[in-house]
Amino acid sequence: xxVLLVEDQLQLAESVAQALKGIGLTVDVLHxxxxxxxxxxxxxYAVAILDVGLPRMNGxxxxxxxxxxxxxxxxxxxxxxxxxxxxxxxxNLGADDYLAKPFELTELEARxxxxxxxxxxGGERQQQCGSLIYDLETRRFTLGEELLTLTSREQAVxxxxxARPGRVMSKEQLAAQVFGLDEEASSDAIEIYxxxxxxxxxxxxxxxxxxxxxxxxxxxRDV
Amino acid sequence: xxVLLVEDQLQLAESVAQALKGIGLTVDVLHxxxxxxxxxxxxxYAVAILDVGLPRMNGxxxxxxxxxxxxxxxxxxxxxxxxxxxxxxxxNLGADDYLAKPFELTELEARxxxxxxxxxxGGERQQQCGSLIYDLETRRFTLGEELLTLTSREQAVxxxxxARPGRVMSKEQLAAQVFGLDEEASSDAIEIYxxxxxxxxxxxxxxxxxxxxxxxxxxxRDV
DNA sequence: CTTATGTAAGGTTAGCGAAAGGTTAGCCGG
DNA sequence: CCGGCTAACCTTTCGCTAACCTTACATAAG
Numbered sequence: 001x002x003v004l005l006v007e008d009q010l011q012l013a014e015s016v017a018q019a020l021k022g023i024g025l026t027v028d029v030l031h032x033x034x035x036x037x038x039x040x041x042x043x044x045y046a047v048a049i050l051d052v053g054l055p056r057m058n059g060x061x062x063x064x065x066x067x068x069x070x071x072x073x074x075x076x077x078x079x080x081x082x083x084x085x086x087x088x089x090x091x092n093l094g095a096d097d098y099l100a101k102p103f104e105l106t107e108l109e110a111r112x113x114x115x116x117x118x119x120x121x122g123g124e125r126q127q128q129c130g131s132l133i134y135d136l137e138t139r140r141f142t143l144g145e146e147l148l149t150l151t152s153r154e155q156a157v158x159x160x161x162x163a164r165p166g167r168v169m170s171k172e173q174l175a176a177q178v179f180g181l182d183e184e185a186s187s188d189a190i191e192i193y194x195x196x197x198x199x200x201x202x203x204x205x206x207x208x209x210x211x212x213x214x215x216x217x218x219x220x221r222d223v
Numbered sequence: 224x225x226v227l228l229v230e231d232q233l234q235l236a237e238s239v240a241q242a243l244k245g246i247g248l249t250v251d252v253l254h255x256x257x258x259x260x261x262x263x264x265x266x267x268y269a270v271a272i273l274d275v276g277l278p279r280m281n282g283x284x285x286x287x288x289x290x291x292x293x294x295x296x297x298x299x300x301x302x303x304x305x306x307x308x309x310x311x312x313x314x315n316l317g318a319d320d321y322l323a324k325p326f327e328l329t330e331l332e333a334r335x336x337x338x339x340x341x342x343x344x345g346g347e348r349q350q351q352c353g354s355l356i357y358d359l360e361t362r363r364f365t366l367g368e369e370l371l372t373l374t375s376r377e378q379a380v381x382x383x384x385x386a387r388p389g390r391v392m393s394k395e396q397l398a399a400q401v402f403g404l405d406e407e408a409s410s411d412a413i414e415i416y417x418x419x420x421x422x423x424x425x426x427x428x429x430x431x432x433x434x435x436x437x438x439x440x441x442x443x444r445d446v
Numbered sequence: 447c448t449t450a451t452g453t454a455a456g457g458t459t460a461g462c463g464a465a466a467g468g469t470t471a472g473c474c475g476g
Numbered sequence: 477c478c479g480g481c482t483a484a485c486c487t488t489t490c491g492c493t494a495a496c497c498t499t500a501c502a503t504a505a506g
Contacts, residue, residue, distance in 0.1 A: 022393075104261070104264040104265045105265065106264060106265050107264055107292070138390075151435075151460085151461055151462085152436060152461090153461080153462075153463095154461095186463070186464080188463080188464075188465095189462080189463050189464085191485070191486070191487090192462085192463065192464095192486095192487090193462095193463095194485095194486090195486065195487065195488095198486095210484095210485070210486090212470090212471065212472080212483095212484060212485075213483090213484070213485095374449085374450055374451080375450085376450080376451070376452095409452070409453085411452080411453080411454095412451080412452050412453085414495095414496065414497070414498090415451085415452065415453095415497095415498090416451095416452095417496095417497090418497065418498065418499095421497095433495090433496070433497095435459090435460060435461075435494095435495065435496075436460095436461085436494090436495070
């Protein structure tokens with residue numbers, strides 16, 4: 001699952017990013033409002049965490065432009081002041097939560113988790129496709145009766161596939177979900193993860209279907 | 224098992240800490256309310272012991288903020304006065320027990336033990352995973368028919384693992400539980416305790432499973 | 447002195463992803 | 477219709493790295 005963090009204090013950004021990676025998220029870190037605006041229009045995120053006081057374009061404006069584009073992803077605002085006016089302003093613009101600095105990393109983690117839980121599939125606990133079940137709470141997959149053990153890359157790919165049932169995901173989209181902005185996104189590697197996932201899903205009532213030239217799709221099927 | 228003690232009288236704090244360590248607990252000692260508030264939001268404790276008259280932020284406020292964050296861990300309040308008003312105030316704010324100074328160390332020990340017993344795992348007496356049984360009353364492990372003899376570090380790690388069945392604990396989390404705030408938390412050392420524990424659990428219907436890059440998990444298994 | 451502890455050091459393994467060759471689907475000319 | 481062609485995809489192999497395991501030993505604690 002991929003999230004965007006926009007925070008201009010480099011050190012704080014780094015520690016927050018580490019914390020979020022610690023709970024299994026793919027994190028893109030940016031340090032100014034214009035870059036954030038760009039990323040939010042071209043990339044796909046499960047949650048955005050926006051500092052209010054950003055260089056080049058402030059967090060409120062980034063948020064306003066995001067909502068103007070009709071995007072509904074949950075946004076958590078960070079602010080130096082615990083100003084009630086700011087808070088109201090942010091919530092009016094469509095922020096979903098608000099956190100005043102300084103804050104505890106665990107509190108931020110908890111809020112991000114809450115936003116994810118609320119948003120991804122409208123608060124559903126579980127997601128199912130054939131005999132494959134994904135538990136959002138524990139972020140683990142169950143296949144038939146067995147718990148599925150996946151490596152972190154495999155997990156990222158399968159999460160991306162099950163997130164939108166019935167929708168074809170291109171290799172490039174998958175690579176973006178798995179690698180984020182930072183790493184060199186080798187979409188060749190995606191083929192390998194698909195292969196390894198297929199091995200693990202073999203013989204079950206679920207399969208990854210190829211759409212030549214388009215991408216992959218997770219689909220339930222008869223055994 | 225890890226507890227937080229907040230008491231500004233250094234000498235008293237020290238002797239209480241010693242007493243608690245004496246019954247096998249990992250103790251973090253702090254001396255003011257702000258530090259306590261911080262620690263309680265970022266660390267995980269089985270019990271908190273709060274003096275009422277703390278510098279920077281009093282015990283009542285620390286307690287109120289703790290409950291406002293939705294935390295349910297048991298809290299034992301300490302007060303210089305045996306004022307009934309204070310007592311009511313504390314209990315209204317969600318304190319679980321109350322002790323007036325001066326008190327006997329043995330009484331404090333007894334009350335802390337009682338709180339631990341009541342809270343950890345919702346009052347359950349025993350915790351089981353495969354052939355491994357943990358008795359909260361005596362805080363000892365039984366493996367098959369045999370009583371398991373562990374060093375205090377091994378005990379701390381295994382307690383942390385069995386406390387949340389089915390949940391993966393990272394080496395950092397385990398180190399926090401074992402060492403507390405004070406000591407240099409070398410998460411390398413955790414690998415050694417895991418190794419030594421595995422030796423002692425060898426051949427039994429329980430095992431510590433590694434999740435590469437994530438941590439460890441205690442799991443029952445077939446022999 | 448004995449036991450517990452944890453650093454250091456080396457060995458082992460899982461996960462990653464590039465490379466390379468095999469396979470398949472769709473297209474096109476005959 | 478059919479064989480050939482190509483691009484897209486599948487699969488295997490393999491070297492690299494980081495994470496993990498294990499042993500040995502020095503130090504500290506009781």
